[in-house]
Amino acid sequence: MYLxxxxxxxxxxxxxxxxxxxxxxxxxxNLKPSNQISIVENLLQETSEAVNLSYRNGCPSFYAIxxxxxELKKLESNNPLSAKSLLNLAHIFKLxxxxxxxxxxxxxxLSQYPILSNLFSRLYTNKSILxxxxxxxxxxxxxxxxxSKTLHRIRKxxxxxxxxxxxxxxxxxxxxxxxxxxxENIITLRNERFVIPVKEEYRSQIxxxxxDISNAGSTVFVEPISIFEMNNxxxxxxxxxxxxxxxxxxxxxxxxxxxxxxxxxxVTIISKLDFIFAKAKFSKSLQATTPLINRQKEIxxxxxxxxFIDKNKVIPMSLDLGDDFSVLLITGPNTGGKTVTLKTVGxxxxxxxxxxxxxxxxxxxxxxxxxxxxxxxxxxxxxxxLSTFSSHMLNIVEIxxxxxxxxxxxVDELGSGTDPLxxxxxxxxxxxxxxxxxxxxxxxxHYQELKQYALVTNGFENASVEFDISTLSPTYxxxxxxxxxxxxxxxxxxxxxxxTIITKAQSFMTSNQIDIENLLKNIYDDKISIEKEKxxxxxxLEQITLLRKSLEKENTDVKRQEQELINNAKIKARNILLxxxxxxxxxxKQMNSLASRQDLENARNHLNDKIKxxxxxxxxxxNKSNDFNxxxxxxxxxxxxxxxxxxxxxNGIVLSYVSxxxxxxxxxxxxxxxxxxxxxxxxxxxxxxxxxxxxNNVPHIAKTKMVKSEIKVIGLNVEEAxxxxxxxxxxxxxxxxxxVRIVHGxxxxxxxxxxxxxxxxxxxx
Numbered sequence: 001m002y003l004x005x006x007x008x009x010x011x012x013x014x015x016x017x018x019x020x021x022x023x024x025x026x027x028x029x030n031l032k033p034s035n036q037i038s039i040v041e042n043l044l045q046e047t048s049e050a051v052n053l054s055y056r057n058g059c060p061s062f063y064a065i066x067x068x069x070x071e072l073k074k075l076e077s078n079n080p081l082s083a084k085s086l087l088n089l090a091h092i093f094k095l096x097x098x099x100x101x102x103x104x105x106x107x108x109x110l111s112q113y114p115i116l117s118n119l120f121s122r123l124y125t126n127k128s129i130l131x132x133x134x135x136x137x138x139x140x141x142x143x144x145x146x147x148s149k150t151l152h153r154i155r156k157x158x159x160x161x162x163x164x165x166x167x168x169x170x171x172x173x174x175x176x177x178x179x180x181x182x183x184e185n186i187i188t189l190r191n192e193r194f195v196i197p198v199k200e201e202y203r204s205q206i207x208x209x210x211x212d213i214s215n216a217g218s219t220v221f222v223e224p225i226s227i228f229e230m231n232n233x234x235x236x237x238x239x240x241x242x243x244x245x246x247x248x249x250x251x252x253x254x255x256x257x258x259x260x261x262x263x264x265x266x267v268t269i270i271s272k273l274d275f276i277f278a279k280a281k282f283s284k285s286l287q288a289t290t291p292l293i294n295r296q297k298e299i300x301x302x303x304x305x306x307x308f309i310d311k312n313k314v315i316p317m318s319l320d321l322g323d324d325f326s327v328l329l330i331t332g333p334n335t336g337g338k339t340v341t342l343k344t345v346g347x348x349x350x351x352x353x354x355x356x357x358x359x360x361x362x363x364x365x366x367x368x369x370x371x372x373x374x375x376x377x378x379x380x381x382x383x384x385x386l387s388t389f390s391s392h393m394l395n396i397v398e399i400x401x402x403x404x405x406x407x408x409x410x411v412d413e414l415g416s417g418t419d420p421l422x423x424x425x426x427x428x429x430x431x432x433x434x435x436x437x438x439x440x441x442x443x444x445x446h447y448q449e450l451k452q453y454a455l456v457t458n459g460f461e462n463a464s465v466e467f468d469i470s471t472l473s474p475t476y477x478x479x480x481x482x483x484x485x486x487x488x489x490x491x492x493x494x495x496x497x498x499x500t501i502i503t504k505a506q507s508f509m510t511s512n513q514i515d516i517e518n519l520l521k522n523i524y525d526d527k528i529s530i531e532k533e534k535x536x537x538x539x540x541l542e543q544i545t546l547l548r549k550s551l552e553k554e555n556t557d558v559k560r561q562e563q564e565l566i567n568n569a570k571i572k573a574r575n576i577l578l579x580x581x582x583x584x585x586x587x588x589k590q591m592n593s594l595a596s597r598q599d600l601e602n603a604r605n606h607l608n609d610k611i612k613x614x615x616x617x618x619x620x621x622x623n624k625s626n627d628f629n630x631x632x633x634x635x636x637x638x639x640x641x642x643x644x645x646x647x648x649x650x651n652g653i654v655l656s657y658v659s660x661x662x663x664x665x666x667x668x669x670x671x672x673x674x675x676x677x678x679x680x681x682x683x684x685x686x687x688x689x690x691x692x693x694x695x696n697n698v699p700h701i702a703k704t705k706m707v708k709s710e711i712k713v714i715g716l717n718v719e720e721a722x723x724x725x726x727x728x729x730x731x732x733x734x735x736x737x738x739x740v741r742i743v744h745g746x747x748x749x750x751x752x753x754x755x756x757x758x759x760x761x762x763x764x765x
Contacts, residue, residue: 006346026271047276047357050280051280075253081252081253090137093130168226188221190221194227194234200213206224209228288360289364302318304316304344304359307348321442329445330444331464341478353366369408373408403437413446414443461481631682637677710742713743
C-alpha cells in the first residue's frame with residue numbers, strides 16, 4: 001500500500017523501459033524493497049559494478065529472447081522442434097557467446113566485478129551447434145539446400161521438373177492450336193498441381209482434369225493430360241522433401257537435447273544481466289550514486305532530488321534524520337513542497353532498499369528498515385462513508401499496530417480534518433508514541449501547537465520548505481531547524497483579498513500568537529541569514545584552500561628549480577675539475593722535460609691558476625648555502641680558535657684579534673698572516689688539510705714550506721687517490737724532498753701498480 005502512495009510503480013516502469021528482454025522486464029516489475037541488509041548490499045553492489053563496467057567497457061547489447069518453456073519440454077520428450085524453435089534456442093547460445101566476448105577483455109580487472117564475473121562465467125555456449133544451426137536454417141521458414149545431400153538432390157530435381165512443366169505448358173498456351181482456347185497466357189497452381197486457365201466453352205477441347213472454376217464460371221483451370229505424370233512426379237518429390245526436412249529438424253533438435261539445463265540457466269542469467277544493466281542505465285539517466293548502508297538507524301541525504309522532477313528545475317534537498325533527532329516536523333503553507341519532501345525521502349529509501357542507485361551526492365547513506373509506512377494523500381471514500389479524518393486515522397491505527405523500532409513512518413497533514421485543538425493534541429500524542437517505540441518519523445502539519453512542541457522537546461526538530469512570497473510557490477529547499485510560517489495573510493493579500501478583511505483577521509490574533517509568529521519570523525530570518533553567511537564562508541574556504549595548494553605547488557617548484565641549479569653547477573664544476581686534473585697530469589709530465597727553472601715556474605703558476613679557478617667555482621656552489629650558517633660572530637673570535645679561511649680554502653688557528661683594521665692574525669700551517677674577518681667561517685670537515693682536494697692561494701714560497709713528507713689516501717677511491725697523489729708528488733718535487741711516504745689501503749692493487757714504475761725510476765736516479 002505504501003509503495004503506491006510513494007509512486008514506486010513509476011520507478012519500476014522507468015526501469016523496465018531500459019530492459020531489452022521480456023524476462024528482464026518481468027524482473028523489473030517484480031522488484032520490491034528488501035529488509036535484509038545483506039540482500040540490499042548485494043543488490044547495490046551489482047548495480048555499482050554494472051555502472052562502473054558500463055563506463056569502462058560500454059553497456060553490452062541485449063535483444064529479445066523467446067520463452068522456451070515449450071521447446072524445452074519437447075526436447076525432454078525427444079520431439080522434433082520447428083525451424084523457428086531451433087532458431088530461438090540458437091539465439092540464446094548466440095547471445096550468451098556475445099556476452100562472454102563482451103566481458104572477456106584484457107583491459108578488465110575481473111576482481112573488481114565479483115558478482116558480474118560470476119554471472120558471465122556461468123553462461124554456456126556451443127559454437128559447433130551454432131555453426132550447424134545457422135548453416136542449415138536460412139530463416140524460420142526456410143531450410144537451406146545444404147542442410148543435407150539428399151535435400152540438395154531432391155530440390156535440384158524439383159527445380160528441373162518444374163522448369164520442364166512450365167516449358168511444356170508455355171508451349172501449349174502460345175501454340176496456334178490451343179491459344180484461342182486459353183483465357184489468359186499464364187500458368188498457375190491449383191491443389192499443388194500446375195494448371196492453365198481455359199475458357200469454359202472450350203473445356204472439352206483440351207484433354208485433362210479440371211481442378212477449379214472461377215467465381216464467374218467463365219474460366220476453368222485444367223491440368224492437361226500431357227503433364228499429368230510430370231505433376232505426379234513433382235508431388236512425389238515434394239513428399240520426399242517434407243520427409244527429409246523432418247529428418248533434418250529431428251537431427252538438429254537432438255543437438256540441443258543434452259543441454260536443456262544449460263539453456264534454462266542461460267535464460268536465467270541473460271535475464272538477470274539485462275535487469276542489472278538496466279539498473280545501471282537508469283542510474284546514469286538520473287545521475288544517481290550508490291548510497292552507503294549504515295547500521296545506526298539514520299538517514300543522511302546530500303542534495304537529494306525527486307526522480308520525477310526535472311533535474312534542471314528541482315532544488316536539491318539535504319536531510320539528516322536519526323542522529324540528533326528522530327522526529328522531523330515539516331510545517332509551512334499548503335503549496336505541495338512539504339509533500340514532495342516527504343515522498344522524496346520515502347521513495348529514495350525504497351529505491352536504495354531495492355538495490356537502485358539514488359539521485360543524490362556521494363556518501364549519502366540510508367538504513368535498511370524492516371518496514372516503511374506512508375500515509376500520504378486523501379483517502380476519503382463516499383462508498384465507505386469515510387471522511388478525510390477517518391480515512392487518515394484508519395491508516396494511523398494500522399501503523400501503530402505494525403510499526404517497530406526499525407520502521408520509517410511518513411505522515412502527511414497529521415491530525416487534519418477535525419477540530420484544530422483536538423487534532424493538534426492528538427497529533428502530538430501520536431508523534432510521541434512513534435518516538436517512544438524508536439521509529440524514525442517525518443510528518444507534515446499546519447498546527448502551531450506542533451511547531452511549539454518541536455521547539456522544546458528533545459528528539460523533535462522543526463523544518464520547513466522555503467517559500468517564495470513573490471511567486472507564491474515553494475522552492476523545494478528544505479530548511480532544517482526552521483519552523484515554517486503559514487503565510488496565510490501574505491498569500492491572501494497577494495491573491496487580491498481586500499486589506500480590510502486581512503486587517504480584521506489579524507486583529508483577532510492574541511498577543512501570544514503574535515509574539516510566537518514574530519519569534520518564528522525572527523528565527524526564520526536569522527536562519528536564512530546564517531545559511532547565506534555559511535554558504536559564503538564555505539566558498540571563501542574553498543578559495544583559500546585552492547590558493548594554499550597553489551602556493552604550496554609554487555614553493556615546491558621553486559625549491560625544485562633551485563636544487564636543479566645547484567646540481568647542474570656541481571656537475572659543471574666536477575667536469576671542469578676532471579678536465580683540469582687531466583691537464584695538470586699532462587703539465588707535470590711536461591715539467592720533467594723542461595730545461596730552465598723559469599719554465600718550471602711558469603708551468604707551476606699556470607697549474608695553480610687553473611686549480612684556483614676550479615676551487616672558486618666549486619666553493620661558490622658547495623658553500624653558497626652555508627655562508628650564512630657558518631659566519632662567525634666577531635664577539636666569539638678568541639685565540640687558539642680553529643677557523644676556516646674562505647678565500648684561501650684552508651683551516652687555520654686564530655693567534656690574535658686586530659680590532660683597528662678589523663682583521664685577525666691566523667696561522668695556516670707554518671704561515672702567519674692577517675685575514676679580514678669577513679673571510680673567517682666556522683671550520684668544515686671538507687676543508688681540513690688532511691689530503692683532501694682543497695687548494696689555497698698561499699704564495700709559492702709558503703706552499704713549499706708547508707709541504708709534508710707523508711700523506712694518507714686510505715678510504716679514497718682510485719680516481720680520487722690519483723688526483724691527491726699526483727699533486728702531492730708535484731709539491732714534493734718542487735720542494736726538493738728526497739723521500740716521501742704514501743699510506744694507502746690494500747684494495748685491488750691498481751693504485752700500487754700505477755706508481756710502482758715511477759718509484760723505481762726515482763730510486764734508480
